[in-house]
Amino acid sequence: MNVLEIRNLTKTFGDFIAVDNMNLSVNEGEIFGFLGANGAGKSTTINMISSLLRITKGEIKLLGKDIVKDNKFTKMNIGIVPQDLAIYEEMTAYENVSFFAGLYGLRGALLKERTEEALEFVGLGDKRKALPKSFSGGMKRRLNIACAIAHHPKLIIMDEPTVGIDPQSRNYILNSVKKLNQMGCSVIYTSHYMEEVEEICTRIAIVDHGKIIAEGTKEQLKSIITDTKETWIGVKNAERLDLNALKQISGVNSVRLEEQTVKIVSKGEINNLNGVIQLLIRDQVEISSVEEQAPNLETVFLTLTGRNLRD
Amino acid sequence: MNVLNIALFEFKKDLRDKRTLLLMLAFPIVLILILGTALTNAFNNGVELDDMNLLVKNTAQSAQLQSYWNGFAQSIGKEGVEFTPAEGGVDGKKAVQDNKYTAYAEIDDNGIHFYGSSRQTISSNILQGMLTSFADKYNLAAAALKNSPEAADAIIAGEASAGSFIQESSLIPDRKPGSIDYYAIVESTMIAFYACMSASWLIRGEVKRKTALRLAAAPVGKLEIFAGKVIASTLINFLCILVVVLFSKYVFNANWGNHLGSVFLLLFTEVLLAVSFGLGIAFLFKDDAVNAVMMIFVQLASMFGGAYFPVDEASGVFAGIANVSPLRWANEALMKLIYNDDLQAVFPVMGLNTAIAAAFLAFVAITMRKREAF
Numbered sequence: 001m002n003v004l005e006i007r008n009l010t011k012t013f014g015d016f017i018a019v020d021n022m023n024l025s026v027n028e029g030e031i032f033g034f035l036g037a038n039g040a041g042k043s044t045t046i047n048m049i050s051s052l053l054r055i056t057k058g059e060i061k062l063l064g065k066d067i068v069k070d071n072k073f074t075k076m077n078i079g080i081v082p083q084d085l086a087i088y089e090e091m092t093a094y095e096n097v098s099f100f101a102g103l104y105g106l107r108g109a110l111l112k113e114r115t116e117e118a119l120e121f122v123g124l125g126d127k128r129k130a131l132p133k134s135f136s137g138g139m140k141r142r143l144n145i146a147c148a149i150a151h152h153p154k155l156i157i158m159d160e161p162t163v164g165i166d167p168q169s170r171n172y173i174l175n176s177v178k179k180l181n182q183m184g185c186s187v188i189y190t191s192h193y194m195e196e197v198e199e200i201c202t203r204i205a206i207v208d209h210g211k212i213i214a215e216g217t218k219e220q221l222k223s224i225i226t227d228t229k230e231t232w233i234g235v236k237n238a239e240r241l242d243l244n245a246l247k248q249i250s251g252v253n254s255v256r257l258e259e260q261t262v263k264i265v266s267k268g269e270i271n272n273l274n275g276v277i278q279l280l281i282r283d284q285v286e287i288s289s290v291e292e293q294a295p296n297l298e299t300v301f302l303t304l305t306g307r308n309l310r311d
Numbered sequence: 312m313n314v315l316n317i318a319l320f321e322f323k324k325d326l327r328d329k330r331t332l333l334l335m336l337a338f339p340i341v342l343i344l345i346l347g348t349a350l351t352n353a354f355n356n357g358v359e360l361d362d363m364n365l366l367v368k369n370t371a372q373s374a375q376l377q378s379y380w381n382g383f384a385q386s387i388g389k390e391g392v393e394f395t396p397a398e399g400g401v402d403g404k405k406a407v408q409d410n411k412y413t414a415y416a417e418i419d420d421n422g423i424h425f426y427g428s429s430r431q432t433i434s435s436n437i438l439q440g441m442l443t444s445f446a447d448k449y450n451l452a453a454a455a456l457k458n459s460p461e462a463a464d465a466i467i468a469g470e471a472s473a474g475s476f477i478q479e480s481s482l483i484p485d486r487k488p489g490s491i492d493y494y495a496i497v498e499s500t501m502i503a504f505y506a507c508m509s510a511s512w513l514i515r516g517e518v519k520r521k522t523a524l525r526l527a528a529a530p531v532g533k534l535e536i537f538a539g540k541v542i543a544s545t546l547i548n549f550l551c552i553l554v555v556v557l558f559s560k561y562v563f564n565a566n567w568g569n570h571l572g573s574v575f576l577l578l579f580t581e582v583l584l585a586v587s588f589g590l591g592i593a594f595l596f597k598d599d600a601v602n603a604v605m606m607i608f609v610q611l612a613s614m615f616g617g618a619y620f621p622v623d624e625a626s627g628v629f630a631g632i633a634n635v636s637p638l639r640w641a642n643e644a645l646m647k648l649i650y651n652d653d654l655q656a657v658f659p660v661m662g663l664n665t666a667i668a669a670a671f672l673a674f675v676a677i678t679m680r681k682r683e684a685f
Contacts, residue, residue, distance in 0.1 A: 047684075050528040054683050075530040084521040090327045091320075099320045103313065103529035147525065 001028045002061075003155050003186040004049070009058035011044050011210075018044040020210035021058070026155070026203075031177065031187045033201030035194075035301060041210035042190055043083070046157055049188075050080050063154060076104060079153035079185075081145050083160040087132050093119060094128040097146050104151035118150035122176060138169025145176060149185075156180060157188045162196060174200055194298045204297070208305045222295045225303045227268045228253060230296075232261050233276070234289035242283055249275045254302060260288075265299060313531045317539025318546075321513075325547045331509055335551035338505075339498040343559055346498075346619070347491035354490040363434045366412040368397035370419045379452065380418060383445045392438070414438045422446065488566065488650065493621065495565030496649070499555050500641040501618040503581040504609060506548035510589030511601055513540040514685055523685040533679045541586060541672065549582045568649030577648075577657045580664035581641050587671035594678045612636040637664065 004026040011019040019041045026032045036042040047053040049060055051071060060067045067074040087096050098115040106114055119125050122142035132140055141161060148156060158177065162170045177200055181187055191197055197204060198218060205215040214221055235241065238260055246255045246262070251270030256263050266272055273290075280287055293299070325331070367384075371377055384394050395412065397403050403415035404426050413434045417424040423442055427435030488496070514537070517523040526536055553575065559565040567574055592608075593601050615622060615629070616638025622629070633639050640660045647656035679685070 047524075050524070052524055052527045052684050072530045075528060078528065080525060080528040082521060082524045084524075086521040086525045088324060088520070088522065090324055095320075095323070099316070100525055100529065102316050103526070103531050105530070107312075 002026065003028045003063060004188070005061040005064075006045070006049075007059050007061075009045070009048065009055065009060060011041075011048060011053065011056045018210055019048070022207075022210065022212055024205060024212055024215070026186055026188060028186055029181065029184065030202040031181050031189055031200050033197040033204035034188055034190045034207065035197060035204060035297075036190075036207035037305060040207045040305075042207055043159065044210075045207070046080075046159055046188070046190070049157060050078060051075060076151070077154040079148035079151065079156040081148045081156065081158040081161050083163065083190075085140050085144050087140065087143055087147060089131065089133045092129050092131055093124050093135075093143050093146070096132065096143060097150050100147045101150035106151060114150045114152070118146040121149065121179075122146045123172060136166075136169070138165040138172070141165050141169060141173060142176075145173065149180065153185065155186045155188065159190050160192065161189075162191065162193065170196075194296070194301070198297050206301060206304055213304050214300070218297065221297065221300045225295050225300050228265055228295065228299065228303055229268050230293040230299050231264045231266065231273060231276070232289075232291045232293055233264070233280070233287060234261050234291075235280070236260065236286035236288055237284075238262075240283050240285045242279070245279055245283075246276065249279065252276075254306075265302065313535045314539045314542070317531075317536055318543040321540050321543035322547055325509070325543065332551070335502055335505065335548065336554055339502040339555045340558055342498045342501075343491065343494045343563060343565070347489075347494040347563065350494075350620075351490045354488070354493060363391070363413045363438055364393045364395060364411075365438055366395050366397050366401075366403050366406055366415045368401075368403055368415070368417045370417070373420050375453070376418075376420065376449065379449055380445075387441055392441070416442060488646070491559075491563050492566040492649075495556070495559035495563060495567070496645050497616070497618045497638070497642050499552055499559070499578065500581060500638050500645070501613045501616070502555060503548070503552050503578050503641075504585045504612060504638055506544065506582050506585035507589030507592070507609065508605055509548070510541075510544050510586040511593040511605055513544055513590060513593075514679070515593050515598065515601070518685050527684060533685070534676060537676060537679055541590070544586050545579075545583050548586065549579050552578050552582060566649060569652065570648055570654060573648055573654060573657050574645060577641060577644060577661055577664075580661045580668070581637065583668045584637060584664040584671075587668040587675070590675045591671035594675050612638050615639060617642050637667075640664075 002025045004024070006022055006024040009019055009022040009024075010017065022041070022045065024045075034042055034045075044053065048055050049062075049067070051067060051074070055068065062074040062077060065073050088099075091099070094115060097118050098111060101111055101114055101118070116125065116128070119128050122145050124139065124142055124146060127135070127139065132143055135143065141163075145158075145161060161177075162173050165173075174196060177187055177189065189197065189201055201218070203215070203217055204221060205212050206221070207213070214224060238257060241257065241262065243255050243257060243262075246252060246264065249272050251267040251272040253265045253267065255265075264276060277287070277290075369377075369380065371380070388394060397406075397415070403412075403417065406412050407415045407426055407428050410428065410431075413428050413431050415426040416438075423446055425439055425442055427439055514523075517526060527533075556567060556574070556578070560567050589605065592604055596604050611632070613619065613636075615633040616636035617633075618638060622633050622639070640663065644656045644660040647653040
């Protein structure tokens with residue numbers, strides 16, 4: 001059964017089309033990765049699902065009900081973890097969670113129970129009386145999640161929930177997402193960290209210019225680009241590199257430099273490694289390693305959109 | 312229920328905003344204390360009669376006039392007016408100019424010539440009033456003397472009791488606010504209007520804090536959020552005003568009159584006006600401009616409303632601007648209520664405050680409904 005169904009969804013701001021006739025479905029019990037560079041239309045789509053923005057055209061259904069016609073029902077069943085921290089710094093962790101849960105109709109003993117449960121879930125049970133201003137970035141992110149889950153939503157939308165936090169907190173959050181999923185929640189997950197998406201998402205959609213350009217499991221997406229290969233060449237003196245000359249080599253689709261590694265995506269059927277090495281030797285670039293990479297989501301994204309996820 | 316929950320949460324949140332609370336409580340109390348103390352003299356229009364010194368050159372030959380004059384002099388002398396006879400070649404006018412005397416009077420059979428000090432205007436006005444009063448009575452007595460000497464004596468004797476001349480020339484109304492009384496009123500109304508500053512953040516703050524997204528995603532109406540916030544903001548600001556009024560009444564002994572309930576009711580409508588005005592401005596102007604517009608309006612309204620100095624005698628453009636300051640309306644109504652027991656004076660102001668508040672609230676509610684987000 002589909003938890004979420006998006007049909008022919010369009011959103012315009014004046015002449016600008018932010019979301020263009022989008023179709024998408026999220027199955028019950030899956031963690032759905034929603035990938036797109038900045039300005040691709042992800043946040044606009046999420047804001048329409050969460051009723052913050054009005055739909056220009058098309059429809060969104062949650063658990064089979066139209067989010068415009070059955071607005072209250074759909075809101076009751078969605079939990080939002082915004083990209084920006086959406087908490088009150090001057091109120092305690094408990095008061096924050098309790099306030100937002102109260103907006104979903106929870107009262108009395110049930111409200112108390114759910115608030116404490118949410119705080120325990122994100123590991124802030126012993127910090128319930130503390131003010132968020134005394135929290136680390138990771139703790140604030142976890143409180144941000146607690147505020148979205150106390151009312152037991154069927155669908156949780158997490159927009160970049162791990163931005164700017166330490167690896168320990170990131171692991172904690174990723175494990176929490178998996179745990180929520182095991183408890184029966186469906187999750188829409190957006191992130192700029194491709195490895196996170198690879199680790200936890202069961203299905204992924206790539207959005208670009210307001211349209212879904214690819215959708216499927218990790219394996220399905222990677223199979224799209226079997227006609228390309230990626231070669232990573234470690235170098236010691238990257239300043240001598242002539243990236244434009246590398247791009248001119250036959251079969252090269254794209255070249256990017258990340259720290260001391262040149263990442264070259266080429267057409268699968270063309271063997272151009274010899275030409276690449278010769279060029280590097282000509283430019284007196286010292287090579288430290290050469291690796292042929294199996295296709296990953298990053299490569300898929302780059303191939304399909306022509307830009308990095310962090311662009 | 313949601314409205315109450317939102318109001319309660321907002322109320323708690325505001326109580327923890329120590330900076331704003333300090334501004335709302337300490338600022339008016341300090342202003343009352345400083346301005347009320349520093350400007351005490353500016354509000355003290357009364358003059359001690361002991362201060363008045365009249366130089367008199369009496370060349371009248373009429374025994375009757377001399378007799379009446381002596382009676383008059385004795386009478387007001389008891390009130391502390393000091394008489395100094397102008398001896399020989401003393402130039403009385405110059406002596407007054409040199410501020411040696413409050414006034415100089417020349418008395419002869421034709422009447423009294425009076426020269427008052429321009430430096431001691433109130434004192435010399437009082438003396439002039441006394442002498443005018445004496446002259447009127449003497450003329451009346453002189454006319455009566457022609458037909459009935461007993462009647463003439465009765466006129467003079469009957470009016471010659473201590474203080475009667477003074478009472479007739481009183482320049483000061485019986486009830487007027489002292490400086491502490493004045494500033495207690497105007498600073499309280501000013502700080503009531505300051506509520507517009509925090510109110511301008513009621514919705515803007517949620518957007519800035521990003522909590523607006525959560526609120527919009529929750530199954531509560533925008534109007535419920537709006538109502539909860541307005542209720543909380545009005546109550547917390549009104550509570551601050553209550554504290555300021557009661558503090559000024561019991562610690563500074565400021566006069567708040569005999570109708571404290573009506574005073575609070577008027578201040579409540581002013582807080583409501585301020586809250587709705589702040590919200591309205593926040594929806595009328597772009598984010599960066601809101602603070603500037605608010606600050607300019609509040610300061611002008613305070614200044615022209617009399618929060619820093621009295622504006623009773625304003626004229627021209629100044630008076631025109633002063634008349635549109637909500638603080639001026641409130642201050643005038645409170646003065647009339649406290650010092651003239653004029654209960655009727657507060658009702659039009661309460662009505663006006665409520666009507667303007669309703670207009671702003673309606674504008675904000677409609678605009679919020681129309682907007683996609685907050």
